[in-house]
Amino acid sequence: MAEKEKMTIVMFSGDLDRALAGFMLATTGASMGMEVTMFFTFWGLNIVKKNEGGIKSKGLARKMLNLLNRGGSRRLTLSKYNMMGLGTWMMRGLMKDVNMPTIDEFITMCKEMDVKLLACSTSCGVMGVPEDAFRSEVDATVGAAYYLGEARKAKVSLFI
Amino acid sequence: MKADQSLDCMGLYCPMPIVKTAQKIKELKTGQVLEVVADDIGIKADMPAWTEATGHEFLGAEEAGGEIKVYVKKTHD
Incomplete structure (x- = not known):
């Protein structure tokens, strides 16, 4: 078969609702035969951080940020409507009531479908997030040039 | 419509019926027909878009009650 069509998504936001939208499109794109790359940057890094353990960063400001x-x-x-966590809990x-996958389930699906998960190296540097803060599903830490290299070959590119 | 295999997507919303169809179609042989049973009306527009992107053949949709059945013919590996 001919080379696969590409799709890229910049995951800038760390909001639950936006993250879900990104994963829905990523898994659908992969299901449609596209080679999908997700680039997690800035607040979006939160989506692919480990849930367990602390984040070891250097300096007071970065320690506080993390x-x-x-x-x-x-x-x-x-x-919207987080309401100290109540709104998020309800959502x-x-x-769950309509069998929508959780973020964790979406990440597992992404790996099964060969969706590439990349962390932005600059955001990691600025925010003091070490590589071991990310879950094992993250493939690599890369820069903007790598992302754009993929995006310029892609038919679909989204910023979420 | 007669199908070789059936996929139950009742109670599932986008993107799950499409994701599951993409997985299930791998189990069929070329030329066989897959029936997808769903209740998310999005599938009526999504399945033809999926077949167009993947090169499989959309054979049509049947609706009865709240149940939508769409049929896809596998045209290649």
Whole structure:
């Protein structure tokens, strides 16, 4: 068969709702035979951080940032109506009610479908997120040039 | 419509019926027909888009009650 069509998604946001939208499109794109790359940057890094353990970063500011901005798939909140976690808790319930996959399940599906998960090296540097803060499903830490290299070959590119 | 295999997607929303169809079609032989049973109305537009992208053949949809059945013929490996 001819070379696969490519699709890329920049995951900038760490909001639960936006993350779900990104994963829905990534898994659908892969199902449609596309080679999908997801590039997690800035707040989006929170989606692919491990849920367990602390984040070891250097310097007071970065230590504080990683305490406040701990991240992890199970800590994501809604972009609207979070209401101290109540809204997010309710939305997770509604999603479970209609058998929608969780973020963790979407990440597992992505790996089964060969979706590439990449972390942005600059964001990691600025925010002091070490590579061992990410879950094992993350394939590599790369820069903007690598992302654009993929995006310029892609038929579909999204910024979420 | 007669199908060789059936996939139950009742109670599942986008993107799961399409994701499951993409997995299930691998189990069929070329020329066989897959029936997908779903209740998310999105599937009526999504399945033809999926077959167009993947090169398989969309044979049509049947609707009865809240149940939508769509048929896909596998045209290649």
